[in-house]
Amino acid sequence: MADITRRFGWRHLRSAPTAHIRHHKRGELVHDGRGLSFWYRSLSAALSEVPVDDRELAMAFHARTADFQDVTVQATVTYRVSDPALAADRLDFSVDPDTGSWRSAPLEQIATLLTETAQQHTLDVLARTPLAQALVDGVASVRERVASGLAAEPRLPATGIDVVAVRVVAIRPEAEVERALRTPAREQIQQEADRATYERRAVAVERERTIAENELASQIELARREEQLVDQRGTNARREAEEKAAADGVRTEAEASRKVRLARAEAEAARETGSARAEAQAAWLRVHGEVDPATLHALAATRLAENVPRIESLTLSPDILTGLLAKLGRADGGAGA
Numbered sequence: 001m002a003d004i005t006r007r008f009g010w011r012h013l014r015s016a017p018t019a020h021i022r023h024h025k026r027g028e029l030v031h032d033g034r035g036l037s038f039w040y041r042s043l044s045a046a047l048s049e050v051p052v053d054d055r056e057l058a059m060a061f062h063a064r065t066a067d068f069q070d071v072t073v074q075a076t077v078t079y080r081v082s083d084p085a086l087a088a089d090r091l092d093f094s095v096d097p098d099t100g101s102w103r104s105a106p107l108e109q110i111a112t113l114l115t116e117t118a119q120q121h122t123l124d125v126l127a128r129t130p131l132a133q134a135l136v137d138g139v140a141s142v143r144e145r146v147a148s149g150l151a152a153e154p155r156l157p158a159t160g161i162d163v164v165a166v167r168v169v170a171i172r173p174e175a176e177v178e179r180a181l182r183t184p185a186r187e188q189i190q191q192e193a194d195r196a197t198y199e200r201r202a203v204a205v206e207r208e209r210t211i212a213e214n215e216l217a218s219q220i221e222l223a224r225r226e227e228q229l230v231d232q233r234g235t236n237a238r239r240e241a242e243e244k245a246a247a248d249g250v251r252t253e254a255e256a257s258r259k260v261r262l263a264r265a266e267a268e269a270a271r272e273t274g275s276a277r278a279e280a281q282a283a284w285l286r287v288h289g290e291v292d293p294a295t296l297h298a299l300a301a302t303r304l305a306e307n308v309p310r311i312e313s314l315t316l317s318p319d320i321l322t323g324l325l326a327k328l329g330r331a332d333g334g335a336g337a
Contacts, residue, residue, distance in 0.1 A: 002049055004100040011042050011097060018053035020084035032085070042097035049102070050084035050093045054164055059115045063123050069131040069177055073122050073142065074169040077114050077150070083160030090159045110161060114150065118166070121149035126171075134171055135181070143168040 002015040014037045015021045023031035023038065024046040031038055034052065057077045064070055081087045092104040125145045126134055147166040150156065156163065172178065 001102075002047075002095065002100045004098065009041070010039050011045070012039050013037065013047070013100070015049065018051060020050040020052050020081075020088075022048040022050070022085070022088055024048075040097070045097050047095045047097050047100075048088045048093045049095045049100075050081055050087050051107075052081050052084055054078055054080045055107070055110075057111050057114055059111075059118060061115070061119045061122070063119075063126040065126050065131045065134050066128055067130050070174055071126065071131070071134060071138075072170075072172045073119075073126075074172075075118060075122075075142070075146065076167045076169060077118060077146075078164040078166075079110070079114060079161055080164060081160055082162040086158075086160035110159075113155060113159075113161075114163075117150055117153050117156075118146045121145045131173060131177070132181075135173070138171045139168045142171065 002013050002019060002021065005012045005014075013021065013023075015035055017035040020034050021031060021036045022029065023036075023040060025040070025044055030040075040047075055078070057079065058074075059077065060072060060074045062070055063073055087093065087106075091106040091109055092102075093106050094103050095101060096103060122142050122145070125142050126138065129138060129141070143166055146168070147163070150163040150166065173181065
């Protein structure tokens, strides 16, 4: 909207670069262009302001598919006024010379024209399309049909309006139908998830079985090796016992042989000693047989003296001494006689 200021009964208008201003004075076109700035008197001026920038028009309307399902279409149409003079002649873009506001609603008229035209072509497309196909390919087909329909609409160029772009945002069915359509996909996804879960569980079970078989095989191999170890230990113990028994036999035989030889040597020595003693005894007896009795008595006394224990001290009592003296006196008397 243009900026209008008041000065001493005059009005000053300053417009934006995206607004086309047409100023008529007494039926004649005085100013015509974008971004104008001029003075005028409100009683004699007729002003029109036509926006020439790109405008976004969002629209939403209901349609029915070939299988009688209601859908909601959301679209956006971008348009602009390419011929401001033609648009100002066909639509009421006049503004109040005192306030600068539009006297009517020209943009709403353009929006109604574009919306009804787009809706007409959309209904024509969706009425021949089933719901499932409309949800899959409907956006592209509706966009192409609406764009071609707006381009071929004769009222738009006659009004100086160009359609820049058409975008179809979404085609949505009713909430209950949408939930029903989602159900098979959800069921399929759930089935795939269940199948993946079962496969994962099967793989886990197979891995557990493999691990259990490996553990069992390891235990069997360990038991077999323990059996071999026990057998080997038994064999080693038996061999050790046999070798020990053989060694004990050899040692016993050697000890017995040694004792036999020792016994034989001792017997032989005893025999030799006995023979020598016998010969010595015989010779001793022979010698004693040839010696006179006095000599034998002397030898006996000598042997007796050798075998008498050693006398450390001798105590003579008066009785013994008296007896000995008496015997010596008798001996002396016998000798003198």
